[in-house]
Amino acid sequence: MAPDLQALRYAITAAEHLSFRRAAEAMGIRQSAISRRVRRLEEMIGTSLFERHPRGLRLTHAGLTFVRDARYVLMLLEQAVSQADRSGRAEAGLLTLGFFPSLVSGRLRDTLEQFRRNYPAILVETVEGSPVDQLQWLRARRIDAGVLAGGYEASDLERLPLWEERIFVALPQGHQLAAALSLEWQDLRREQWLVRAFESGSIVYNFLIGRIAADGYLPSTSMHLTSRENILGLVSAGYGITIVPETLTATPYPGIVFRPIMGDGALLPISAAWIAANDNPALRRFIRLLRQIRAERQP
Numbered sequence: 216m217a218p219d220l221q222a223l224r225y226a227i228t229a230a231e232h233l234s235f236r237r238a239a240e241a242m243g244i245r246q247s248a249i250s251r252r253v254r255r256l257e258e259m260i261g262t263s264l265f266e267r268h269p270r271g272l273r274l275t276h277a278g279l280t281f282v283r284d285a286r287y288v289l290m291l292l293e294q295a296v297s298q299a300d301r302s303g304r305a306e307a308g309l310l311t312l313g314f315f316p317s318l319v320s321g322r323l324r325d326t327l328e329q330f331r332r333n334y335p336a337i338l339v340e341t342v343e344g345s346p347v348d349q350l351q352w353l354r355a356r357r358i359d360a361g362v363l364a365g366g367y368e369a370s371d372l373e374r375l376p377l378w379e380e381r382i383f384v385a386l387p388q389g390h391q392l393a394a395a396l397s398l399e400w401q402d403l404r405r406e407q408w409l410v411r412a413f414e415s416g417s418i419v420y421n422f423l424i425g426r427i428a429a430d431g432y433l434p435s436t437s438m439h440l441t442s443r444e445n446i447l448g449l450v451s452a453g454y455g456i457t458i459v460p461e462t463l464t465a466t467p468y469p470g471i472v473f474r475p476i477m478g479d480g481a482l483l484p485i486s487a488a489w490i491a492a493n494d495n496p497a498l499r500r501f502i503r504l505l506r507q508i509r510a511e512r513q514p
Contacts, residue, residue, distance in 0.1 A: 312362065
């Protein structure tokens with residue numbers, strides 16, 4: 216039989232005070248209760264932990280070893296209980312977040328900054344991916360939540376509309392349209408578009424078709440298996456133009472100007488998605504913060 220935890224605590228306290236009377240006073244119990252429990256503990260393990268004298272107690276050799284190990288066991292148990300409690304209250308844990316808009320600036324970056332201030336012990340890992348990628352990752356439990364751009368519907372996921380971002384066009388600095396303060400989709404019909412192939416290029420292509428195709432005319436696009444930064448490098452070199460979310464325009468890029476697109480279809484809805492059955496406490500804290508921020512921004 217294993218000793219109960221209370222008996223271990225009694226033995227440790229008695230060893231610290233070398234007196235049942237002083238140990239009982241420190242613990243706020245009767246002396247008879249602590250001496251009786253320690254005696255039962257000794258009987259159970261089959262050896263004496265203390266030599267009893269009129270002036271107090273003295274630890275035996277076995278008692279020294281036992282009390283040392285008992286302290287270590289209780290310390291590990293307290294750490295385990297504390298860690299479980301902190302994880303349960305999401306003061307520690309891991310949140311894996313997928314995102315599509317840029318994290319350089321904007322509301323998503325501000326939200327993550329506030330989340331870090333509120334819960335500094337939670338580790339946040341991020342994965343960049345298109346809305347289609349994020350929906351797959353959510354169902355495979357690779358991410359806890361996704362911040363998606365566009366009006367994607369998924370009946371098996373919880374969804375929270377967050378905000379809207381204006382779409383900008385990235386133009387070479389010397390482009391004839393660069394002098395305009397803003398543009399409309401019809402101004403961009405005859406341009407060469409640069410699209411990232413691995414960022415669900417077909418989605419971006421369909422997005423452009425829905426806005427600039429007219430009278431049977433389809434946008435001219437070229438796919439590139441490269442990063443967003445390299446796409447902007449090609450824009451700067453005059454190979455074409457591309458669209459970017461508003462958050463990306465806070466960072467200057469040599470040889471590029473960003474111009475807002477006005478009119479219908481120029482606002483990109485941003486929303487959060489997650490699986491309702493995901494019981495990660497860190498996710499619950501993150502969703503609560505998103506709801507709070509959304510409520511504060513509504514008139």
